[in-house]
Amino acid sequence: MEKTKVAMIGCGGRNKVHLDKLTAIPEVEFVGFCDVVPEKAEAFRAVAGEGRVFSNHTDLLNSVDPDVVYIAVPPHQHGAIEFAVIEKGCHFMVEKPMALEYETAEKIWNAAKAKNLITGVGFQDRYQDLTIRMKEYLKDRKVGLVQAAWMGGIPGVAWWRTQATCGGQIVEQNIHLYDQLRYLFGEVKTVYCRAEKGIVEPDSAEYNVPGYDLEDYSSAVLTFENGVIANVFTSCYHRPGSVTDSGMTVYAKNATLRYKLRNSLDITDETGTYETMHRGEEQTGIMDRTFIAAIRSGDTSGILSDYGDALKSLKLVLACNRSIETGKPVEL
Numbered sequence: 447m448e449k450t451k452v453a454m455i456g457c458g459g460r461n462k463v464h465l466d467k468l469t470a471i472p473e474v475e476f477v478g479f480c481d482v483v484p485e486k487a488e489a490f491r492a493v494a495g496e497g498r499v500f501s502n503h504t505d506l507l508n509s510v511d512p513d514v515v516y517i518a519v520p521p522h523q524h525g526a527i528e529f530a531v532i533e534k535g536c537h538f539m540v541e542k543p544m545a546l547e548y549e550t551a552e553k554i555w556n557a558a559k560a561k562n563l564i565t566g567v568g569f570q571d572r573y574q575d576l577t578i579r580m581k582e583y584l585k586d587r588k589v590g591l592v593q594a595a596w597m598g599g600i601p602g603v604a605w606w607r608t609q610a611t612c613g614g615q616i617v618e619q620n621i622h623l624y625d626q627l628r629y630l631f632g633e634v635k636t637v638y639c640r641a642e643k644g645i646v647e648p649d650s651a652e653y654n655v656p657g658y659d660l661e662d663y664s665s666a667v668l669t670f671e672n673g674v675i676a677n678v679f680t681s682c683y684h685r686p687g688s689v690t691d692s693g694m695t696v697y698a699k700n701a702t703l704r705y706k707l708r709n710s711l712d713i714t715d716e717t718g719t720y721e722t723m724h725r726g727e728e729q730t731g732i733m734d735r736t737f738i739a740a741i742r743s744g745d746t747s748g749i750l751s752d753y754g755d756a757l758k759s760l761k762l763v764l765a766c767n768r769s770i771e772t773g774k775p776v777e778l
């Protein structure tokens with residue numbers, strides 16, 4: 447059987463992870479790499495040992511014929527890239543957040559659907575063994591309260607510092623936990639979110655993030671259709687190592703699940719049983735293998751986050767931003 451031809455648009459941190467995972471799949475052949483900084487695309491080509499290098503997506507799509515395109519560009523760069531990929535008829539895996547405006551993402555999804563393309567969005571945590579265990583354990587348990595948190599520092603890339611280029615920390619980063627909450631508990635009815643700034647001093651030697659204009663921290667209350675209420679913290683003012691509480695605690699009826707982000711899961715229940723589990727294989731590799739297998743077989747049942755489903759997570763985090771702006775709860 448022929449190899450699956452892969453091209454990449456955006457040759458930065460995230461697609462490097464995909465590149466490393468995909469090079470381990472013998473059925474994958476790389477045909478092209480594109481980055482507005484061509485040296486970055488060249489560095490990817492050197493790792494892959496094959497593929498052509500381009501400095502814009504139009505040249506890439508006019509010159510090579512990928513079966514699938516991996517798109518990992520800064521959040522404000524989505525739109526034209528996806529429409530060109532869809533026009534060419536390529537399946538695609540795109541990183542979250544898929545756009546900063548819901549309408550753009552919705553149009554992309556409609557265009558991809560109209561061409562029957564296979565899509566994936568990089569919600570890696572759905573493929574994680576810890577998430578699978580949580581979902582299975584909670585299948586027959588009622589859940590009332592959930593506390594979730596993504597707390598850390600400010601990533602090094604310049605586009606992360608401004609609302610206009612990243613959408614804020616909830617949209618850019620904590621969308622992972624918001625998506626995981628949807629995966630575990632279903633759809634959200636209402637969200638109310640408050641946020642503040644004032645801890646991060648952008649020009650101080652300590653932070654040194656000139657131009658930073660994001661909220662430093664927020665707290666959201668989510669009410670799910672099934673009655674679950676979740677409180678979700680998001681913060682980026684911490685020094686490395688000074689906060690270790692990212693993850694979630696699920697208070698089910700007579701059981702508590704403590705999930706440490708991408709690390710471990712502890713479960714205690716009414717019988718006194720105590721179960722602890724450490725993450726096995728890193729989940730991006732599982733996601734990428736699953737996606738390539740779906741492209742090759744045409745069976746998409748293994749894809750746990752396609753563009754259409756991911757759209758609902760995007761809507762949720764954008765609703766948080768709207769709630770912050772208006773000071774009011776938002777109905778979804």
Ligand SMILES: NC(=O)c1ccc[n+]([C@@H]2O[C@H](COP(=O)([O-])OP(=O)(O)OC[C@H]3O[C@@H](n4cnc5c(N)ncnc54)[C@H](O)[C@@H]3O)[C@@H](O)[C@H]2O)c1
Nearest residue numbers: 456457458459460481482518519521523541542543568603
């Ligand atoms: N799923 C995950 O766990 C995960 C992890 C990290 C990042 N991400 C997401 O991946 C995306 C990219 O993040 P990153 O860390 O790779 O950023 P990055 O800045 O390291 O890489 C982005 C690359 O895109 C290039 N680029 C910018 N505009 C372009 C365009 N129009 N055409 C082609 N190339 C362009 C940049 O030059 C850069 O090399 C973000 O949306 C981020 O949220 C997802």
